Amino acid sequence: MVKLTINNQEIDVPQGTTVLQAAQQLEIEIPVFCYHSRLAIAGNCRMCLVEMEKSPKTIASCAMPVSEGMVIHTHTPMVEKARRGVLEFLLINHPLDCPICDQGGECDLQDITVAYGSSGSRFKENKRAVAEKSMGPLIKTFMTRCIHCTRCVRFAADIAGVQELGAIGRGENMEITAYLDQSITSELSGNLVDICPVGALTSSPYSFRGRPWDLVKTESIDVMDAVGSNIRIDTYGMRVIRILPRLHEDINEEWISDKTRHACDGLARQRLDQPYVRKNGKLEPASWEEALQTICEKIGTLKGSQIAALSGDMADVESMMALKDLMTKLRSPHTDCRQDGAVSVPQHRASYLFNTTIAGIESADICLFINTAIRQEAPLIHARLRKRYLAGGFKAFYVGGDLPTGRGFTFPTEHLGNHPALLEDILKTKHPVAKLLKKAQNPMLILGQSALRRTDGAAILQKCQEIAEEFDMIRPDWNGFNVLQQAAARVGGLDIGFVPDEKGYITHHILKACQKGDIKLVYLLNVDEIEAAQFGQAFVIYQGHHGDQGAHRADVILPGATYTEKEATYVNTEGRVQVTSQALFPPGEAKEDWRIIRALSEKLGKKLPYDTLGEVRLSMIDKNPVFSTQDTIVPSLWATFNLEGALDKTPFSAHSFNFYMTDPISRASETMATCTRELAPDSCRKKVHHG
Structure with a gap:
């Protein structure tokens, strides 16, 4: 000291x-x-x-x-x-345009000048002018305001890991530029606006839309991916104007992804604001009474075994709890929160969590990635891995399909190949990487959700468990086994038990039964990633907030609330329970999701045993004590998965994950559509949902 x-x-x-x-x-x-x-x-x-x-x-x-x-x-x-x-x-060359600058009221230069500057200047020379630069659809530049602090250059190089910004010229002629006027391709580029101490870099979607003192600020949680970034929602009237990061050292530090920040314009577009009922093949507006009565009449003619429920990637835990309880009362064993069909072991929490934790990455010394496009699936976790690499003494290896062009890792990572058989070779120490894993003090592996969607997903999960145990990744002081979830609702759904009962069907079997006619009614809770044809002739109830793919197939639509319009619980990929805050009210006749299910249960004569949000949460705690904690990591006990199956000889396919469009909100966003056109790799543009 x-x-x-x-x-x-x-x-x-x-x-x-x-x-x-x-x-x-x-x-x-x-x-x-x-x-x-x-x-x-x-x-x-x-x-x-x-x-x-x-x-x-x-x-x-x-x-x-x-x-x-x-x-x-x-x-x-x-x-x-x-x-x-x-x-x-x-201030010699800084323009005096504070009244029209989007940084006004949040500008370091303004604040510091008032506190430490003088009241005048001795310089009378003409101010210089600098041409604006093209940095893509998310960043608007006013480079005459630039004071050459180089924060943006260092952020791009160190945090984002893309060498796309730099300085040219010297002295008064120095300019910060994106070389060759190219767009910034990082998924974290919006943070450049936050760290700019003046108004040189501003948010293009937010440009001239509001002043900070006019906005109502609400602290909440992001649900655009499974990281659970802490955010601040700024609203003006009945609209979300912008989303900014909140400091949370253990999750997102002080950064957020571009989708988290800029997809908010999709919250107000293509919204469902009243119930609909399909009549004569067409969806027509209906009252809540008519919509619920239609559902009751249909359910009244069916057995429990003919009814199924699926929950989607943005469903909150309260609504999944209510829907699961309703299905139990209807004696339906067919419920699943894994709409993509990814394999997990619900009875073993460690089998589906990011057990190392996001902050724990900084203690790892070697990482084995298994078929994950982590830079796009979880940009903040990828940024934490780059931070660990920059600290030194970190090696990374990748087994999986080819990553999109220009969207690979931003730190040295050796691609071992795309054959699942490599996992067997590593386990049996036939591969050189096995020796490095043996020598490592804190080895970790990160298993991508896309690997678990394969037909041999169970075998891959089992093989990864064996690798973790063989190479000392599971110890009282360290757990290096990680599953990287992509959906904000997935961990919460598994924690609450929104999975099939003993004789129930998983998603794949539910869809097969729909096509055969064995399942005649499906309740979709924010399910938008399943093609309509897969439901066959089943009666479909869709509860959600956007008129996306699920709503187009529905026979009855029940309008719900987005994450900005309700107090709701989500569990991030590392198992941390967090709660969103209501920033504004749902539009029209839309309601909070758990309240809709509660009203339906009463209409069916199967009244659920709770009337308030607090009572729902008490039921969640009874179901799983993890919900009694908030913003806390509860370590999970390790157990053998005992999964059966053999690895498929089919190689991992190339990734076609479109970071900018993964859910109904981002697909409704004009900003994300522009980013898809201008920034997404060609291989990713055709696919607009999880791939």
């Missing part, structure tokens, strides 16, 4: 800490532009200058490591004069 004094306050800090970091621990404010705690130190804006005793001039506190006995002063006349001078230089 090193002892130093800052503004007459003594503090002990670890060796290597900078003066700026030490001051922050004492809650002493030092203004910065180029410095960011998660980026490499640049030391080029000089705004953080402080006075150090026995030094003839001020020092840059962000780049100066502490030393024993150092004495620092942060608010002396010399420091104040230096800060005024720095701001005076920065």
Whole structure:
């Protein structure tokens, strides 16, 4: 530890800490532009200058490591004069367009100038003008405002892992640019707007749509993937205007993906705002009474074995709990939350979780990826893996199908091949990677959900368990076995038991039974990834919020609420229980999903035993105690899966995962449609759902 004094306050800090970091621990404010705690130190804006005793001039506190006995002063006349001078230089060429700048009210340059700047400037020269740059459909540039802090360059290189931004020219002619005016291809590019301390980089979809003081801010959780990023929803009137990240060190740090941030314009488009009933082959508007009565009349003619229920990728736990209870009362054993048919072992929680946890990635020293396009399936987890790589001492290997062009890993990863038989070779130590796994202290594997959708998904899952056990990935202090879920609802559905009963059918068998006529009614809860033809002649009830694929096939439509319109529980891929907050009300006659099912149960004479959201959650806790915790990792007991089957000789197919369109909300988004046209690889554009 090193002892130093800052503004007459003594503090002990670890060796290597900078003066700026030490001051922050004492809650002493030092203004910065180029410095960011998660980026490499640049030391080029000089705004953080402080006075150090026995030094003839001020020092840059962000780049100066502490030393024993150092004495620092942060608010002396010399420091104040230096800060005024720095701001005076920065504002020589900065345009005075704060009233029309989207960064107005959230601008570091505004705030710091008011606090530390002078009231005038001694420079009378004409301001320079810089041409705007093309950085894609998500980022709007005003490069005349740029102060050359290089935060964006360092973010692109270090966090996003794409070397697509840099500086050209020198001195007054220096410009930040995307080389050859190409679009930024990172799935994290929207974060460039957040880290820009001025209005040089702004959000193109949000441009001129609102001022921060006009917006109502609601803290919530993202459900566009299974990471569970913490977000802030900004609403204006009855619309979600933008979504920003919230700090959560163990999940998303302070970043979010572009889909999380920009798909919000799809929340208001193609919405279902009233019930519909199919009459004479056409869906027609109906009242709630008529829609529920139609369902009751149909169910009244059926046995429980002729009824099935499926839940989709964005269903909340409360609605799945209510639907499962209703199916139990109807004596239907056919329920499943795995609409893509991915294999899991519901009775063993560790079999479907990201057990290492997202933060735990930083302790791993080797990783084996198995058929996952992780950069697109979970950009924030991929960014955490890159962070681990940059720390040094990390090796990565990949077994699986070819990744989309330009969308592979952003850290060195050796592709071992695309044959499932490689797993057997690794297990039997016939492959060179086996020796590296044996030597590793904290090895981990990440199994992609797409591998579990194959016909030999059970064999792959079993083989991965054996690899984890063989190479010491399962210990009291470490669990390196990870399944990367893609759907926000999947872990919650498995935790609540939304799976077939003993004699029930899984999704594949439900669809086969529909085509044979054995199942005559299917209840779809936010199910939009199954082709309509697979339901045969079955009577389909669709409950959801968008007029997507499931609604087109439905015989009765019950309009539900999106994640921004309800308080609801979701469980992320690492098993962390989190709760969304209601930012606005559902449109028209749409209602919260669990309330719809509760009303239907009463209409059927099968009344569910809860009337309030709190009572539903108590039932969830009775079903699984994990729901008594929030924002906490509950370690899962390890057990043998005992799955049967042989590995298929068919190679893993190439990935065609379209990151920008994976669910009804993003498919309804104009912004995501533009991104698909301009940014998605050619192999991914044809497929607009999970692939």
